[in-house]
Amino acid sequence: MxxxxxxxxxxxxxxxxxxxxxxxxxxxxxxxxxxxxxxxLESAIAGVEEPEINVLADISELDGWELRAAWDDLKLGVAHGKSFEKIAIVGEGRLQEWMAKMTDWFTPYDAKFFESKKEAREWLND
Known part of the structure; x- marks a missing residue:
């Protein structure tokens, strides 16, 4: 283990x-x-009619997904993607920035990459 x-x-x-x-x-x-x-997540949005959720996602310590977890992530996005309005993705490096751009291209919500939580919060508050 x-x-x-x-x-x-x-x-x-x-x-x-x-x-x-x-x-x-x-x-x-x-x-x-x-x-x-x-x-x-499902408990947090249960009962909210037409949720418009803004998200601050810190992936600066993310090393990736196991294959089954990547599938889980895709299913989560498909099931709840319309509940999200904006996702600010905080990370480091070109690979994580590229992942954020892919998220923006293939999802119904706005996703943007930041290297600073302060800038991410400011964007979410606009």
């Missing part, structure tokens, strides 16, 4: 008058990580 730290944490933050969800992804994500995270 590996002692490598990995997983997803989900939270809610407020900046000014706006609330947004936060995701922090660490390490190489597994199917089990999604089994834990997806019910939390």
């Amino acid at each position: 590996s002692n490598d730290r990995h997983g997803i944490s989900v939270g809610i933050e407020r900046s000014g008058s706006k609330f947004y969800m936060t995701f922090v992804a660490v390490g190489k994500l597994t199917h089990e990580d999604y089994l834990y995270m997806v019910p939390m």
Whole structure:
């Protein structure tokens, strides 16, 4: 069994008058990580009619996905993509910036890459 730290944490933050969800992804994500995270997300948006969720996603410590976890991520995006309005992706390096651009191209919400959480929060508050 590996002692490598990995997983997803989900939270809610407020900046000014706006609330947004936060995701922090660490390490190489597994199917089990999604089994834990997806019910939390679905619980958070349950009962909200026509949700327009802004998200701050910190992937600066993300090392990738196992194949099954990548499939879980795709299914999550398909099932709930219309619930999201904007996703600010905070990361490091060209590969993570490229991943954010791919997200923007293939999803119904606005996604933008940032190297700073401060800039990401400012964009979400516009």
